[in-house]
Amino acid sequence: MPLPVPVLPEGVDPAWLPPDAFRALGSRRTLIRGSGPLVETVHGEVAQACARFGGRVVRDCEPGATGNDLVLELTGSDGSEAFMYERAGGRTTVTASGQSGLLYGLFHVVRLGEDAFRGERRSREEHRPAVALRMLDHWDNVAVHPVMGQVERGYAGGSLFWEDGRARGELERVRAYGRLLAACGINAVAVNNVNVHETEARLLTDRIGEVAEVADALRPYGIRTQLSVTFAAPMVLGGLATADPLDASVRAWWAEATARVYEAIDDFGGYVVKADSEGQPGPFAYGRSHADGANMLAAALAPHGGTVHWRAFVYDHRQDWRDRTTDRARAAYDHFVPLDGEFAANAVLQVKHGPLDFQVREPVSPLIGAMARTRLAVEVQATQEYTGQQRHVCWLGPMWSEVLRFRPERDGGPSVGDLAGGGLVAVSNVGDDPFWTGHPLAQANLYTFGRLAWRPDADPDGVLDEWIGLTFPSAPERLVAGVRAVLTGSWRTYEKYTAPLGVGFMVQPGHHYGPSVDGYEYSPWGTYHFADRDGVGVDRSRATGTGYAAQYAKPWAEMYESPDTCPDELLLFFHHMSYGHMLHSGKTVIQHIYDTHFEGVEDVAEAREVWASLAGLVDPARHARVAERYEEQLRSAREWRDQINSYFLRKSGVPDAHGRRIH
Numbered sequence: 001m002p003l004p005v006p007v008l009p010e011g012v013d014p015a016w017l018p019p020d021a022f023r024a025l026g027s028r029r030t031l032i033r034g035s036g037p038l039v040e041t042v043h044g045e046v047a048q049a050c051a052r053f054g055g056r057v058v059r060d061c062e063p064g065a066t067g068n069d070l071v072l073e074l075t076g077s078d079g080s081e082a083f084m085y086e087r088a089g090g091r092t093t094v095t096a097s098g099q100s101g102l103l104y105g106l107f108h109v110v111r112l113g114e115d116a117f118r119g120e121r122r123s124r125e126e127h128r129p130a131v132a133l134r135m136l137d138h139w140d141n142v143a144v145h146p147v148m149g150q151v152e153r154g155y156a157g158g159s160l161f162w163e164d165g166r167a168r169g170e171l172e173r174v175r176a177y178g179r180l181l182a183a184c185g186i187n188a189v190a191v192n193n194v195n196v197h198e199t200e201a202r203l204l205t206d207r208i209g210e211v212a213e214v215a216d217a218l219r220p221y222g223i224r225t226q227l228s229v230t231f232a233a234p235m236v237l238g239g240l241a242t243a244d245p246l247d248a249s250v251r252a253w254w255a256e257a258t259a260r261v262y263e264a265i266d267d268f269g270g271y272v273v274k275a276d277s278e279g280q281p282g283p284f285a286y287g288r289s290h291a292d293g294a295n296m297l298a299a300a301l302a303p304h305g306g307t308v309h310w311r312a313f314v315y316d317h318r319q320d321w322r323d324r325t326t327d328r329a330r331a332a333y334d335h336f337v338p339l340d341g342e343f344a345a346n347a348v349l350q351v352k353h354g355p356l357d358f359q360v361r362e363p364v365s366p367l368i369g370a371m372a373r374t375r376l377a378v379e380v381q382a383t384q385e386y387t388g389q390q391r392h393v394c395w396l397g398p399m400w401s402e403v404l405r406f407r408p409e410r411d412g413g414p415s416v417g418d419l420a421g422g423g424l425v426a427v428s429n430v431g432d433d434p435f436w437t438g439h440p441l442a443q444a445n446l447y448t449f450g451r452l453a454w455r456p457d458a459d460p461d462g463v464l465d466e467w468i469g470l471t472f473p474s475a476p477e478r479l480v481a482g483v484r485a486v487l488t489g490s491w492r493t494y495e496k497y498t499a500p501l502g503v504g505f506m507v508q509p510g511h512h513y514g515p516s517v518d519g520y521e522y523s524p525w526g527t528y529h530f531a532d533r534d535g536v537g538v539d540r541s542r543a544t545g546t547g548y549a550a551q552y553a554k555p556w557a558e559m560y561e562s563p564d565t566c567p568d569e570l571l572l573f574f575h576h577m578s579y580g581h582m583l584h585s586g587k588t589v590i591q592h593i594y595d596t597h598f599e600g601v602e603d604v605a606e607a608r609e610v611w612a613s614l615a616g617l618v619d620p621a622r623h624a625r626v627a628e629r630y631e632e633q634l635r636s637a638r639e640w641r642d643q644i645n646s647y648f649l650r651k652s653g654v655p656d657a658h659g660r661r662i663h
Contacts (some may be wrong), residue, residue, distance in 0.1 A: 002043035003220055006176040013435045015180055015443050016470040017110075019052060023473065024113045026053030029067060031493060033060050034074025037097035041220045042072060042106050058431025069117060070094075070109065074102050081187070081222075082128035083108070087121040094130030100187070100222040107183045111466055113473070133307075133377070133423030134453035135188035135226065136181070138271060138430075142166070142207075143199035147510075152193050152399065153383050155390035156431030156438035161191050164198060167210040168432075171217040177430065178221035183470075184450030187425075188224045194274040194311060196230035204229050204257060205237050212264040217237045221464055224269040226309070231273060231293060232281040233257070244286040244369040245296035262304045270306035271297055272350070276580065277314045290335065291342035292313070298344035309377060309425070310343075312351045312367060327538075327546035328526030329355040333367045341373035348422030350377040351402045355548070356527065358386050358427075359504035360399075360495045363560070363570055366551035368416055369408020375422035378403070383429040386504075387494055389513050390429060390438040392633040393607065393626075394494040395487040397448040397460035404456035408557035424453040439629050440622045443471070444487055461488065472618075479617040483653040486607040493607070495569075497600025497637045498644075500593045502573035503537055504531045506644065515643040529572070531651055535579055536589070549574055568592075579652040593648050594656045597641040604630070604637045 004635030008014060031044060046057045058068070068091060076097035083096040083105035094105035108127060109116045136499055139152040141161035150158040160177055164166055181189070191214055192200050203211050204227065215225035234240040234253045244250055248409035261268055275282030283293035294310040301308055305432045336349060343349060349371065354362025358381035368376060380400055381387075387394040404417040404424075417424075429437050437443050444467050451463045468475070468483050498515070499506040505527035508516040520527045529536055539545030541561050549560040559565045563575045568583045579590035587595065608630040615623055646663045649655070656662055 001039060001187065002047045003037075003040045005044050005048045006172050006179060008176055009170075009173060011434050012173070012176075013440065015436055016447055016467055017180060017183055018471070018473060020473040021110055021113070021470045022049035023053050024117060025049050025055070025070070025109055027050075027054045028069035028117065029058070030070040030072065031058050031068040032072045034075065034102065036077070036099045037220060038103050038222060039074055041104055043185075045106060046072070062484045063301045066346045072102055072106060074099060080236065081132075082126060084124050084126055085109075085121075087116070087119065091617040092116050093134070103182055104185065110183070111470065113469070119407040128458055130417060131420055131424050131453055133188055133269075133425075134186050134450065135190065135269075135377075135423055135425045136186060136196065136382075136428040136430075137190045137228075137310075137379070137425055138428045139193045139195070139383070140191065141197065141200060142203065143197065145197065147164065148195075149515070152195060153427070153432050154384045154429075155383060156429060156436060156442075157433035157625070158431055160430065160432055161214050167213065169213075169214060173432075174214055174217040175220065177436075178218040178223045180436075180446075181218075181223055181450065182221035184447045185220055185454035186450045188226055188269050189218060189428075190228055190272045190309075191228040192228050194228045194272055194480055194525050194636075195278075196228055196274075198236070201230050201233060201236050202469060203227060204233055204261065206420050208261055208264045213375075215268070219267065221602055224267055225265060226269040226272055227261070228272040228274070229297075230281065231275045231283070242286070243281065245283050245288050245292045246286075251296055253301065254297060258300040258304065258306070262306075268306060269302070270301050270308055270346075272309045272311070273297065274311045274313065277311065282314075289339055289342070291339045291347075294347040294349075295342075295344045296524045302344070302346050307346045307348055307422075309348045309350045309423070311359075311379070312349050315526065317526065318524045321522045322522070324530075324539075325546060326526065327540060327548050329540065330546060330548045330551065331355075332365060333370060333551045336367060336374075337370050338372040339374075343374050345375070348375045348377045348420070350379050350425060352379050353400075353416075356504060359502075360387050360394075360418055360498055361502045361569055362504065363502075363573060364403055364406045364416060364562055366408070366556075368419055368552070369413075369553055376419055377422035377425050378416060378420040379425045379427070380449065382426040382449050384442065384445070385427075386507065387491070388633065388636075390442045391489045391513075391629055392494060392533055392636065393439070393441050393486060394445075395441070395448070395464065395628070397452070397464060397491075399491050400449065400452055401460040406454060408556070409553045413553075415456065420456070424449075424456070426453075435622070435625060441483075441487060443467070464488065476617065479614055482610050482614045482617075486610050489603070490607070493603040494599055495600075496596040496603065497640045499529075500572065500596060500644070501537070501568060501589070502570040505529070506571065515640045517647045530576055531648070533651055533653070535577050535581070536648070536651075537576040538574070539576045540574045545575075579648070579654055588652045588654075590648060590652050591657055594645055594658075594660070594662070597645050598660060601634070601637045601641050604634050 071093045073095045080098035081100045083101040096102040142162040143165040222637045276284045297308040312332045447467045509519045540548035542550040
């Protein structure tokens with residue numbers, strides 16, 4: 001029987017799957033061959049589209065049947081996510097040897113719209129994900145945290161899964177969420193915060209049934225469920241006196257607990273672990289390595305086919321700001337490179353794309369190119385913690401594309417996308433807001449992540465056009481051009497009016513929204529800019545600084561080592577430079593700071609006007625929400641401009657060459 005398409009609660013936005021996106025499919029005759037749970041999901045999608053737009057769906061006709069516009073055929077049962085697409089003889093055919101592949105093939109046809117039924121193709125197209133695991137990490141708390149709330153670093157309301165210490169239970173919306181994720185290629189979700197508090201810890205044991213209900217809701221769209229666990233679980237939940245990963249009783253406890261998880265969720269994906277990081281417990285307490293800790297959990301998961309994702313976000317968060325030899329950027333490389341080759345086959349080291357913490361501009365983490373004998377997953381942040389918190393428009397596709405295309409060995413070597421054999425992961429930007437992501441245009445970040453995770457070398461602008469075409473089907477060109485215009489350059493606009501030239505972290509402590517140039521400058525968190533009367537930036541050179549630049553392969557290390565060859569956009573990340581230093585752009589450091597902050601505000605004001613001009617072409621509720629967010633973005637951008645420019649004028653004493661007002 002076809003699985004009914006989930007029904008959205010009243011007032012909830014359909015995002016990139018509005019009914020009209022299915023018009024081309026739903027107005028034709030479709031033949032579906034094959035059987036299985038995900039085939040019934042496909043059948044339900046096609047049946048609803050046909051009921052709405054006058055088409056017809058038939059099942060399992062004889063091979064020689066004619067008169068079908070579209071054939072969706074399952075040819076095997078191997079679990080593959082790949083599919084073949086062909087247009088010949090006036091008919092469109094999608095074949096797949098795995099049920100997930102057929103589901104992805106269906107959504108490929110939806111993306112193509114009328115183009116799926118036009119013309120002829122000279123050859124069959126194979127579509128296969130470049131990365132096997134494409135996961136979202138939800139930093140959702142079961143119980144409301146007194147500081148971080150229901151969702152840590154969440155800017156779209158509460159959790160889809162949890163509310164006030166209990167399971168939320170609105171599983172129809174969870175199923176609709178799984179549908180959105182499948183339509184952009186995401187296939188796994190970790191359903192709770194990597195900072196595992198007391199209530200969340202119990203999801204592993206006596207509350208695993210609640211996780212199983214979420215897994216049941218996501219499974220029809222090919223989404224596997226993962227769980228963040230605390231390394232101290234044997235003590236917190238099992239009453240043991242230790243969590244030592246080499247202790248036999250600890251290993252036995254994990255084996256038994258994991259077996260019970262798989263009894264409840266037989267396709268459970270595995271664990272996500274944050275250990276020895278920002279106060280979370282870990283193997284260091286027992287004199288053990290992170291490989292020891294990861295391998296203990298890998299051993300518990302291995303009999304069931306599960307994987308442990310061990311986060312590499314490990315650093316000293318109690319640094320002495322007076323000690324310039326300590327460098328947080330070095331930490332992940334220093335901790336983990338000596339362990340290369342020691343991790344189990346089903347242990348994945350999950351590495352943030354940059355060495356610090358999801359800043360608007362960072363170099364690619366050198367750890368990604370330095371562990372040839374370890375499975376790596378690369379983690380990005382879709383939730384906009386440091387990029388405007390979904391109050392600002394900041395489409396991150398170009399940033400992620402730059403990261404994924406980066407080649408740690410320079411020319412000829414594998415790209416970051418190639419090296420992410422353990423998966424691509426994004427911190428989720430979704431909540432229970434009617435628009436899913438708070439800011440309606442932030443939906444583009446979630447969609448773009450899924451599509452780049454499927455194909456890391458994809459053109460991000462092409463992905464953006466896909467999102468626009470699905471979200472605004474049959475839109476006039478003025479609307480398409482307007483939406484494209486406000487999103488395309490928005491990452492660089494945000495960079496212009498915030499922290500300059502890669503220096504980063506000039507944010508309000510704690511909540512991280514808005515400017516505070518010295519907010520972290522004398523803190524233990526290790527995020528400094530070292531601005532003084534003579535210059536600004538962190539000396540990370542090998543010759544005179546922390547030595548971080550030397551962690552890269554030789555071609556990059558040599559480039560970053562010298563201010564003469566370091567790219568402008570990363571100059572202050574790698575070097576402490578005088579305000580009068582001349583950039584490759586032909587501007588001095590101080591004039592660049594002034595100019596970009598004035599330009600950034602102008603860019604936001606212009607984008608606000610473009611959006612205002614689209615009134616009448618966009619759903620009123622969506623238009624009003626974006627317009628309201630633009631007012632806040634413009635206010636905030638002005639605050640960033642005025643604080644940053646005033647700070648550096650007062651530090652440097654160098655006036656703006658154009659005589660603009662600086663306070």
